[in-house]
Amino acid sequence: MSRLLLIAASAAALAGAAHAVEPDEVMADPALEARAHALSREMRCVVCQNQSIDDSDAALAKDMRIILRERIAAGDTDEEAEGFLVARYGSFVQLKPPLRPDTLALWFGPLVVLVAGGIGAAIYMRGRAPGKAAPLSAGEEAELADLMETDRSSSDRAG
């Protein structure tokens, strides 16, 4: 029904846990803090419902936030800091799935569907265009000839 129901369940399990990002975690350098902040939004908390470690109240999420900040303070790039957690918890912690052979379908599937759908829609619209109507089938051809025959004979009668 709602995400709230889920959150409610996990919140109950973690009652009394610390609140998300705390003042003592914040880095002195605003530029580094901004990087850490952005990065921690892309890392998943492993003990909570689908939350980033930035949003999570869980103690383990706090530890992970601190680790990210330590790595960044030690001069790691974002990829290296992220890699530190991925080496320990696997790609489950990445809210942005990595680009690998088994995730190619995930990342490029939407594009393939869009292109295929676009081609399908183009073909359909060509078929619907009044000028380029699909050729008549044999049955329709016969029906048409029949109609014209009737037409002619009725005009004959009038004339």
Added chain:
Amino acid sequence: MSAEVGQFALILALLLALVQSTAPLWGAWRGDGTLMALGRAAARLQAGFVILAFGCLAYAFVTCDFSVALVANHAHTAQPTPYRFAATWGNHEGSLLLWVLILVIFGGAVATFGGALRETLQARVLGIQGIIGAAFLSFLLFTSNPFLRLSPAPLEGRELNPLLQDPGLVMHPPMLYLGYVGFSMAFCFAVAALIEGRVDAAWARWVRPWVLAAWVPLTLGITLGSAWAYYELGWGGWWFWDPVENASLMPWILGTALLHSALVLERRGALVSWTILLAILTFSLSLVGTFLVRSGILTSVHAFAVDPERGVYILAIIGATTGLSLALYAWRAQALRPGAFFTPVSREGGIILNNLFLSVLCAVVFWGTFQPVFIELMAGDKISVGPPFYARTFVPIAAPLLVLVVLGPMVNWKRDSLRQALRRVRVPLALAAVVLLVSLVLGGFKGVIAAGGLALAAWLVAGAGAILGRRWWAGRAYLGRAIRTTPRAIVGLTLAHAGLGLLVLGITAVTAWETDKVVSMRPGDTVAFAGRTLTLAALENVNGPNYEARRARFTVTGQGAPFTLSSERRFFPSAQTQTTEAGIHVRPLGNLYVSVGEESPAGVVVRLWDHPLIVWIWLGGFTMALGGAVSLSDRRLRLGAAVKAPALAQPMAAE
């Protein structure tokens, strides 16, 4: 006593559903009017019994009848009455009963007001509807009986989760279910049409209001859910791309596509088999959402008791309804005639593009939501698909659709020229260009995406305004009359498309310019944030009806008149749960959002957010829903209006 009455009513309802799922289908096959009438009677009686059962359960909740196990697990005497009532559907069993309740009320409505329909079509719709009803009633009775007794009855119940004790719970689930179940009507009509092998304008005129009647509450429900999460969860997020949210978004997206394709079918008789397919898939996605939330296939911690047996049962329902209807589709849909001709640049062509993009967007959400399951089964690795994925796939595909939204209503049916259409939107186009240039200059090239978003919002709102503007400008000599005679469907269209623009505005602004800060404060401390100064005026204890709270009161100065804001940490003793109540200063230009955390000798943790223009996300959603409602009130669309125009109901089907 009431529990037994409710239980008995449900059993009777199931028996009636079995009658409803056989008699009218058989009757329509044999041309037997009595059997078809029996189906109508069964539908109406069944609605009555389910209403009775729901009333019994609600009564047990409101009166705290703890001898009913479900009540004992989700209600507490200290819980305020509205929340005891809402707790009726704040759990798996009760919410399923609400689902069935809405289903049978809609069934009763078709039986009662569907006299204008061809009798066999009405009978077949009721028959299909009866099958869905029987499936869900037996699911309810055999795996999730809400009326089980508890003996001995406890003196006090277990409280409903405090996060759910909120007006959000009163409104959000019923709205979502109205939407999901509403799409079941379009599904029933689609399957009935496949059985009949016949789709005509009268069919489309019946289906479109039902789709709209489902779409409006679903839009409201999703918007309410987003607002509820924003103020209740205490960290100011409004959309998380969580599987459970995606479960409601998928039917919404496809339902929006259906709304548009049904328009082409009604007006031009084209897109027949595609519309049927959309109707089947939209309801199927509603069922998939139910499956996703209740089976535990994607998440391990669930408030709805997760039970693989239930998952298998729902999967069986999906397999039967969707599987059989798609099989029927494969067999019969080809026989439906393709309908009228049109050139690519035409209203029809625009709606095909709309449907293409919406279907792909729905596929993206489905793909991202279930990809972890696919990959785990294929490669054995666990991955997560979160917001960064959707930001890179959903957003780029949605953007071109949003550009096209303005052009669609500006092109004529059948054939038009692109140059003519562009001329009609020159005012919105100029406005969007100005917004783009100004925001690029002000924001620098770093803000290209934000500038694009703002220009898109301007384009959408001005483009929607241009629909009415063009109409009224043309009739300016008799302006009063031009305004009065504007069909409500056109007003609704304008509102819905303008609402989309407001939504884009809010999303762009909050994504690009949101700021936050976390500090530790003692009473008397001040902090500067987002052009304002906040002072922690007091930290005090307050007591609510069923909780104890620690409240932080702030006085805020700067940017207009000073005001106070308070945020609480609430502790619910009987539920042993702590919640955070954020303090939110809501203004059209932006919200100030404050939430307090742990207290220590160093002070209390205070988290601050500045959310520019965020309310427009929800105002946009509400405007879209309002547009749908206004459109639904149009006389031409009202249920049963088909009777007045029998001459228009030319059959265009095969056979």
Added chain:
Amino acid sequence: MKRVLFLAPIALFVVVLVVFFVGLRRDPSALPSALIDKPVPAFILPPLRPEDSRGFAATDLGGEPMLVNVYASWCGPCKLEHPMLMRLKREGVIIHGVDWKDTREAGYGFLAERGDPFVRVGSDQSGRTGIDLGVAGAPETFVIDKAGKVRYRHIGAISIEDWEQKIGPLLQRLRAES
């Protein structure tokens, strides 16, 4: 060609249905360790027991197949699991312990009160070694082979079935490996 187009929806649906059905059977909470078949990152933990001169370190791993159990005094399921660990100790299984995110006093008190199943046990007060192991919560148990590599990660308390069906047989196999 057209026929295929109308059959496509049902074909796709059948695939999805099968995936859902199989997916329902898997355990969504099972999270395989990222360390499987890799050596454990180096760590040195201070001793938990007052009488020990050294605690537990990565260099203690290997030689014989063994278990590493991550526990904490604040963790409820650990109390349920504890008798199982004592039984395994009696059966001669080598178990090392990590007292995770816990004070030394509380962690040692837990063992003093209930019995001590561990050969070596270290105190991981900061929780960093647990994170190096990829621990999400206590209790968790790792099966280590003769080469000191992680071969299996068990989340939650070890039940009798877990031991008899998964962990016990795995240890047997590892003992047979050269």
